[in-house]
Amino acid sequence: MSFVPFDVLDERRKSISKGAPPACEKASLAGAVSQRACVFCGARVVLNPIADAFHLIHGPIGCASYTWDIRGSMSAGSELYRQSFCTDLREKDVIFGGLNKLRAALAEIAQIYRPKVIFIYATCVVGVIGDDVLAAAREAEAAFAIRVIVVQAPGFAGHKSLGYRLAGEALMELVRPAKTSPKVRAINILGDYNLAGETWIVKNYFQEIGLPVLASFTGDSQVDDLLKAPLARLNVVQCAGSMTYLAQKMEEEWGIPWIKASFFGVADTAKALRETVDLVGSKEERAKAEALIARESSQAQKNISPYLPGLAGKKAAIYVGGGFKAISLIRQFKALGLTTVLVGAQTGRPEEYEVIASLVDRDAVVLDDANPSELEAFMREKGADVLVGGVKERPLAYKLGVAFCDHNHERKVPLAGFVGAANFAKEIDLTINSPVWAHVKTAANLDFAGKFVG
Amino acid sequence: MLDQTPKEIVVREGLCVNPLKTCQPVGALYAALGVSRCLPHSHGSQGCVSYHRTLLTRHFKEPAMASSSSFTEGASVFGGGANLKQSVKNIFDVYDPDVIAVHTTCLSETIGDDLNSFIQELDLPDGKIVVHCNTPSYVGSHVTGFGQMVAGFIRYLAQKDAPKIDKIGLFPGFVNPGDIRELKRLLALMNVTAIILPDPSFALDGPMTGTYKMFPPGGTPIADIVALGGVKKVLALGLLASKEPALTIKSRCGVETELLPLPMGVAGTDAFLLKLKELSSQPVPPELELERGRLIDLLLDSHQYFYQKKVAIFGDPDTVVGLVAMALEMGLTPKYVATGTPGEAFVVEAKALFAAHHEPLDGVRIKAGADLFELHQWIKNEPVDLLIGTSYGKQIAKAEDVPMVRAGFPILDRYGHAYHPLIGYPGTRRLAELALGALMDRYDRDCADEDLDVVM
Numbered sequence: 001m002s003f004v005p006f007d008v009l010d011e012r013r014k015s016i017s018k019g020a021p022p023a024c025e026k027a028s029l030a031g032a033v034s035q036r037a038c039v040f041c042g043a044r045v046v047l048n049p050i051a052d053a054f055h056l057i058h059g060p061i062g063c064a065s066y067t068w069d070i071r072g073s074m075s076a077g078s079e080l081y082r083q084s085f086c087t088d089l090r091e092k093d094v095i096f097g098g099l100n101k102l103r104a105a106l107a108e109i110a111q112i113y114r115p116k117v118i119f120i121y122a123t124c125v126v127g128v129i130g131d132d133v134l135a136a137a138r139e140a141e142a143a144f145a146i147r148v149i150v151v152q153a154p155g156f157a158g159h160k161s162l163g164y165r166l167a168g169e170a171l172m173e174l175v176r177p178a179k180t181s182p183k184v185r186a187i188n189i190l191g192d193y194n195l196a197g198e199t200w201i202v203k204n205y206f207q208e209i210g211l212p213v214l215a216s217f218t219g220d221s222q223v224d225d226l227l228k229a230p231l232a233r234l235n236v237v238q239c240a241g242s243m244t245y246l247a248q249k250m251e252e253e254w255g256i257p258w259i260k261a262s263f264f265g266v267a268d269t270a271k272a273l274r275e276t277v278d279l280v281g282s283k284e285e286r287a288k289a290e291a292l293i294a295r296e297s298s299q300a301q302k303n304i305s306p307y308l309p310g311l312a313g314k315k316a317a318i319y320v321g322g323g324f325k326a327i328s329l330i331r332q333f334k335a336l337g338l339t340t341v342l343v344g345a346q347t348g349r350p351e352e353y354e355v356i357a358s359l360v361d362r363d364a365v366v367l368d369d370a371n372p373s374e375l376e377a378f379m380r381e382k383g384a385d386v387l388v389g390g391v392k393e394r395p396l397a398y399k400l401g402v403a404f405c406d407h408n409h410e411r412k413v414p415l416a417g418f419v420g421a422a423n424f425a426k427e428i429d430l431t432i433n434s435p436v437w438a439h440v441k442t443a444a445n446l447d448f449a450g451k452f453v454g
Numbered sequence: 455m456l457d458q459t460p461k462e463i464v465v466r467e468g469l470c471v472n473p474l475k476t477c478q479p480v481g482a483l484y485a486a487l488g489v490s491r492c493l494p495h496s497h498g499s500q501g502c503v504s505y506h507r508t509l510l511t512r513h514f515k516e517p518a519m520a521s522s523s524s525f526t527e528g529a530s531v532f533g534g535g536a537n538l539k540q541s542v543k544n545i546f547d548v549y550d551p552d553v554i555a556v557h558t559t560c561l562s563e564t565i566g567d568d569l570n571s572f573i574q575e576l577d578l579p580d581g582k583i584v585v586h587c588n589t590p591s592y593v594g595s596h597v598t599g600f601g602q603m604v605a606g607f608i609r610y611l612a613q614k615d616a617p618k619i620d621k622i623g624l625f626p627g628f629v630n631p632g633d634i635r636e637l638k639r640l641l642a643l644m645n646v647t648a649i650i651l652p653d654p655s656f657a658l659d660g661p662m663t664g665t666y667k668m669f670p671p672g673g674t675p676i677a678d679i680v681a682l683g684g685v686k687k688v689l690a691l692g693l694l695a696s697k698e699p700a701l702t703i704k705s706r707c708g709v710e711t712e713l714l715p716l717p718m719g720v721a722g723t724d725a726f727l728l729k730l731k732e733l734s735s736q737p738v739p740p741e742l743e744l745e746r747g748r749l750i751d752l753l754l755d756s757h758q759y760f761y762q763k764k765v766a767i768f769g770d771p772d773t774v775v776g777l778v779a780m781a782l783e784m785g786l787t788p789k790y791v792a793t794g795t796p797g798e799a800f801v802v803e804a805k806a807l808f809a810a811h812h813e814p815l816d817g818v819r820i821k822a823g824a825d826l827f828e829l830h831q832w833i834k835n836e837p838v839d840l841l842i843g844t845s846y847g848k849q850i851a852k853a854e855d856v857p858m859v860r861a862g863f864p865i866l867d868r869y870g871h872a873y874h875p876l877i878g879y880p881g882t883r884r885l886a887e888l889a890l891g892a893l894m895d896r897y898d899r900d901c902a903d904e905d906l907d908v909v910m
Binding site for chain 1: 455456457458460464466467468469470471472473475476477479480493495498499500501502504505506507508509511512515516517518519520521522523524525526527529530537538540541542543544545548549559560561564565590591592593595660662663664665666668794827846849
């Protein structure tokens with residue numbers, strides 16, 4: 001792999017490839033500046049959008065502070081989930097055990113808020129000192145007549161993907177007591193977190209087609225909605241990285257089949273709607289779906305076309321959490337006239353990298369668990385004009401003179417569905433064609449006395 | 455938003471709601487970014503450093519690089535020594551910093567990792583340095599962690615019998631790059647040469663050049679930290695953030711050290727300049743006198759709008775104390791003063807400011823170790839006219855329909871704030887303008903049409 005143009009660790013070389021799937025599903029190297037997060041983070045981001053549940057973090061303060069209302073998920077109902085609840089363990093709690101504090105916190109929650117469900121997230125230290133969190137949860141359930149679900153999520157137990165799985169287990173525990181028949185003519189959406197209201201867009205499509213959404217895991221969800229999930233005919237899984245486990249379990253226990261679906265881009269959205277109605281829709285619903293697709297895709301094309309001349313021939317780099325989203329983005333860029341020159345994911349799966357490799361040009365770089373210096377070197381080498389990524393990548397891109405679009409928690413406009421496809425074109429245009437870049441370019445030619453230090 | 459917050463206050467012994475602090479490691483990471491060619495390293499799980507980098511990036515809108523020991527189940531059972539060893543090798547091989555600044559986490563502290571011996575056993579490349587500090591997340595807050603990291607650099611690097619130099623040492627405390635730049639300006643105007651530790655300007659307010667450097671220029675050079683032991687005197691700013699570094703330089707190198715509040719507000723800035731005057735042979739230059747005069751002029755022009763306006767001030771202890779001083783000088787009434795960082799010294803300091811301004815403490819609540827839920831409950835019981843504090847206060851501002859001025863750390867929902875100092879005369883000038891603007895915008899929004907006046 002001699003093409004790697006700079007100093008990387010030998011162990012990393014296998015995770016970087018050109019036009020081919022890289023090695024993946026490996027632990028990050030100690031000492032790497034990785035963009036990845038931990039088990040707790042994975043569990044928390046999946047569960048937190050359950051709006052009327054109580055998300056209590058049992059551990060020292062940091063994990064609660066850092067995950068307070070950062071998800072960007074919207075709720076039409078309760079705003080409870082946008083607050084931060086924590087046992088704020090102190091030194092004496094770590095020495096003598098944190099259980100008393102946890103018990104007190106559970107009692108106080110019951111007294112002040114009377115919630116239906118409490119999720120307790122046990123973080124690193126609790127995993128080490130061995131608080132019997134389950135016992136405290138059972139006590140609280142008996143004493144206050146509420147559901148208390150424990151998520152044992154010490155950060156060191158693996159990476160974010162394990163957290164997704166733990167969240168899936170917690171969701172199964174939540175929903176299992178609910179009734180599982182009779183089935184109704186409806187579907188569930190899995191792995192849409194209602195960032196910038198995206199779940200609402202998708203829900204409206206299905207509503208119009210005549211296949212209402214029973215439960216959405218977990219964007220804009222309330223506990224009572226989730227409890228209806230076992231009655232659905234089909235699970236439509238959007239973020240496969242976080243929700244495949246839950247979909248498999250729901251199939252196993254309640255016989256609900258599932259499909260992977262992407263609502264990013266006109267083509268993928270149309271495909272997702274068609275696949276859904278093909279599986280569970282009637283003839284009439286298929287007709288409605290076709291009508292919706294025809295109307296909305298033509299409207300989207302109309303809204304996208306003004307941006308096309310400004311985007312033609314530009315080069316895109318993608319660095320996202322899961323591989324499935326990257327696949328949609330490559331297609332979307334192609335539709336907009338951009339070439340994808342770099343694709344990376346924090347935690348992609350082998351089969352996803354296979355698809356990615358089949359979609360990009362032979363010399364496009366594909367990386368798993370990339371770190372900033374790799375992103376930098378390859379964006380430079382490939383001459384990327386725009387990077388799609390998350391919060392930590394944004395300033396890096398700007399420093400390199402590369403435009404940026406947040407396709408993660410900080411997106412402020414919906415990028416899903418037909419309307420989102422048009423928004424995406426606009427977002428890419430506004431950053432690639434910003435007038436600010438002109439000043440960056442002229443800076444080099446100015447006859448100023450002092451050059452930048454360094 | 456925050457509909458569930460009840461007015462009735464109950465004593466809570468287990469539950470923290472909407473914290474007003476975060477954990478030590480992020481402060482340590484921030485401090486380490488202020489040392490030249492230093493890579494901060496988090497000795498713990500991978501999530502920690504991801505969160506810290508995200509928080510700093512959201513506050514400064516700049517890249518914040520740091521590495522992690524990436525603990526696994528095995529490391530948490532057998533100790534993280536092997537992870538640290540591997541990390542240090544990988545970091546010097548690939549990223550090539552001059553120094554790695556390790557901070558611990560709740561995990562590595564709880565399993566009892568002994569960083570002193572881990573580091574002694576490292577086989578380091580020539581000229582490369584590894585330092586560390588202990589920052590368990592269950593002690594203090596991010597502000598304490600900042601101080602611990604600065605103290606860590608001193609413990610490892612400051613030479614005990616360093617040659618005497620004609621410089622002072624300046625510990626700026628947990629402040630923004632804009633504050634550091636203001637400190638540098640004041641030092642230059644007062645003709646005082648200083649070693650500033652740490653100096654996160656440039657690393658976190660870097661200019662757009664079209665090129666990216668993993669280790670931006672700027673930051674305190676290692677040689678300067680070594681030389682700190684020989685300075686005439688150390689001024690340590692921020693009674694909490696700089697306490698540990700001040701004690702460390704004093705006990706290690708015997709340097710005369712003075713711990714001072716952040717130079718915020720008119721009197722705070724006056725005192726700081728007089729301190730610099732003692733250290734310089736020169737008087738305070740007219741430029742600063744005129745600047746002070748213009749500030750007082752502004753405060754006089756606008757004082758009627760501040761009179762009897764009640765304000766809630768919240769954030770980090772050193773910053774909040776400075777903001778309280780400013781508010782009292784402007785004629786605002788600080789009704790609630792809160793920090794999440796534990797420590798009663800904060801309460802004592804804040805109360806002393808009230809006494810100095812002959813302001814009664816009746817109905818005033820001052821609390822360390824508070825959370826924003828409690829502050830919200832206070833406000834529900836007795837409202838205020840203005841909030842001054844960090845971004846998370848915006849939920850209260852919206853729920854109670856109170857105008858808000860952002861100041862402190864973290865500010866995640868505004869741009870450009872970190873360029874502006876809160877210290878010095880410009881800091882008070884800016885806060886006065888922001889507070890006035892917020893109060894006046896609110897008046898204009900709420901007043902009857904006949905009361906809307908273009909002249910205020």
